[in-house]
Each structure stands twice: as C-alpha cells, then as structure tokens.
Amino acid sequence: xxxxxxxxxxxxxxxxxxxxxxxxxxxxxxxxxxxxxxxxxxxxxxxxxxxxxxxxxxxxxxxxxxxxxxxxxxxxxxxxxxxxxxxxxxxxxxxxxxxxxxxxxxxxxxxxxxxxxxxxxxxxxxxxxxxxxxxxxxxxxxxxxxxxxxxxxxxxxxxxxxxxxxxxxxxxxxxxxxxxxxxxxxxxxxxxxxxxxxxxxxxxxxxxxxxxxxx
Numbered sequence: 271x272x273x274x275x276x277x278x279x280x281x282x283x284x285x286x287x288x289x290x291x292x293x294x295x296x297x298x299x300x301x302x303x304x305x306x307x308x309x310x311x312x313x314x315x316x317x318x319x320x321x322x323x324x325x326x327x328x329x330x331x332x333x334x335x336x337x338x339x340x341x342x343x344x345x346x347x348x349x350x351x352x353x354x355x356x357x358x359x360x361x362x363x364x365x366x367x368x369x370x371x372x373x374x375x376x377x378x379x380x381x382x383x384x385x386x387x388x389x390x391x392x393x394x395x396x397x398x399x400x401x402x403x404x405x406x407x408x409x410x411x412x413x414x415x416x417x418x419x420x421x422x423x424x425x426x427x428x429x430x431x432x433x434x435x436x437x438x439x440x441x442x443x444x445x446x447x448x449x450x451x452x453x454x455x456x457x458x459x460x461x462x463x464x465x466x467x468x469x470x471x472x473x474x475x476x477x478x479x480x481x482x483x484x485x
Contacts, residue, residue: 271346271348271418271431272348272349272373272374272396272431272432273311273348273349274309274374275308275309275368275370275372275373275396276309276370276371276372277297277300277301277321277369277370278301278306278371279301279304279306281298281369281391281393282392282393283393284393284438285369285393285395285441287438288326288438288441288442289323289327289441292327293326293327296329297321297323297329300321300329300331308374309334309370310334311334311335311348312334312335312342313342314341314342314405314406317333319331319332319411320334321369322366322367322368322369322398322400322414323367323368323395323441323445324445325445326441326442330412332366332400332411333403333412333414334348334413334414334415335347335413336401336403336413336415337404337405337411337413338403340404340405340406341405347413348415348416349415349416349431350399350415350416350418351417351418351419352417352418352419352455352459355417355451355455356455357451357452358451360451361448361449361451361454362454362455363399363400363401364400365397365398365400365445366399366412366414366445367395367397367441367445368395368397368414369394369395369396370393370394370395370396371387371391371392371394372385372386372387373386373396373433374386374474375428375429376429377427377428382473383473384428384429384472384473385471385474386432386469386470386471386472387469387470388465388469389468389470394433394465395435395438395441396416396433396435396436397416397417397433397434397435397436397444397458398415398416399414399415400412400414400415401415416433416434417433418431418432418433418434419431419432419433419459420432422463422466422469424467424469424470424471425469425470425471432466434455435465436461437462437464437465440457440461443457
C-alpha cells in the first residue's frame with residue numbers, strides 16, 4: 271500500500287484542461303518549497319500538510335490519514351481499498367485528487383524500493399476520500415486517504431496494489447458525481463486505464479525510463 275509519494279516542482283501541465291493556471295502555479299510553488307522531499311503520512315508532531323485538489327480552483331493543505339480522538343488513527347487509514355468503497359450504499363464521501371509525480375513502493379521479498387511514475391514524470395492525480403478531523407489542540411483539518419486498487423500487469427511484480435488514478439478528463443466527475451459508489455469507482459478505473467497502463471517502475475535512484483524486467 272502507498273505510504274509515500276513525491277511531487278516535483280518541474281511537472282508538466284497535464285491537468286491544465288481541468289485546473290486553472292493559478293491552482294497549478296500554487297501547486298508548483300508548494301512543490302518547490304518542499305524541495306523534493308518525499309511526502310509521508312502526517313504525524314502528531316511533524317504536521318506535514320500536503321496539497322489536495324478539491325475543485326478546478328481549490329487547492330487545500332490536508333492531513334494524510336484520519337484523526338480519531340485528536341490523534342492519528344490506530345487503524346490503517348492512509349489508504350482505503352477500492353473494493354471497500356465499491357461496497358458502500360449510496361454515493362462516496364467527499365473526495366479529492368492528490369497530485370504527485372511518482373509514488374513509492376517496496377518490493378518483497380527483495381526489499382528493493384521502486385518509484386512508480388508515468389514515463390515523462392507527468393503530473394499524476396491520485397484518487398482520495400476525505401473526512402474532517404480535529405487534532406488534540408482543537409485545530410480542525412481535512413483528512414485524506416488514498417484509494418488503492420489492484421495493479422496493472424506491468425507493475426504487479428513490484429506491489430499488489432496501486433493508487434486509483436484520476437485522469438484529467440474525469441477529474442470533475444470524480445470530485446462532484448453523486449453516482450453510487452461502485453459505479454463511480456468503476457468509471458474512474460476505466461477512465462484512468464490508458465494512463466495506468468503507462469506507469470513504469472524504476473528502482474529507487476535510477477534515472478532510466480525503461481521498465482525493469484519482470485522477476
């Protein structure tokens with residue numbers, strides 16, 4: 271399951287048709303200020319808040335993982351299985367798109383880390399569900415959990431899950447649709463498949479854009 275990802279300040283404008291220029295500029299400024307640091311779940315003491323897209327004009331800094339009784343939940347909450355969401359009755363809860371240039375997974379049993387990205391490191395949108403949270407000091411936050419699905423075949427050798435991607439053309443639908451949960455997740459998966467099938471896995475530290483051999 272995804273426990274870290276990156277957002278480079280040099281990404282392209284893949285989402286320009288959906289997001290306005292000001293939002294993309296704000297996102298680029300945040301990424302450059304983050305100086306290439308890997309984005310990790312938010313903690314009680316290290317409150318790294320990360321950008322999520324709520325609409326074509328709305329960028330918000332949010333808490334990765336859920337808060338329960340003022341503290342990060344003891345149950346796994348940074349990721350949510352797509353199957354669990356699909357089983358819900360009615361529409362999904364509030365949603366967001368989490369921008370990234372890659373996500374990171376450890377391959378087992380080799381314990382080799384891989385960065386997973388599109389070939390040109392285009393901007394990736396990862397699906398997320400939201401819920402409100404209140405920290406111990408009473409501060410209110412928007413909390414997010416990345417939606418995870420089964421991987422496409424070309425990266426299945428690295429990990430058995432991958433983020434549900436949101437294609438630029440499906441962004442508005444993902445954020446606003448009142449369709450039943452299963453229907454919306456299925457539609458998001460289908461819309462993102464052409465992108466998901468382009469994702470490649472690179473061993474951490476590698477500069478090659480070629481997909482590694484399956485093993």
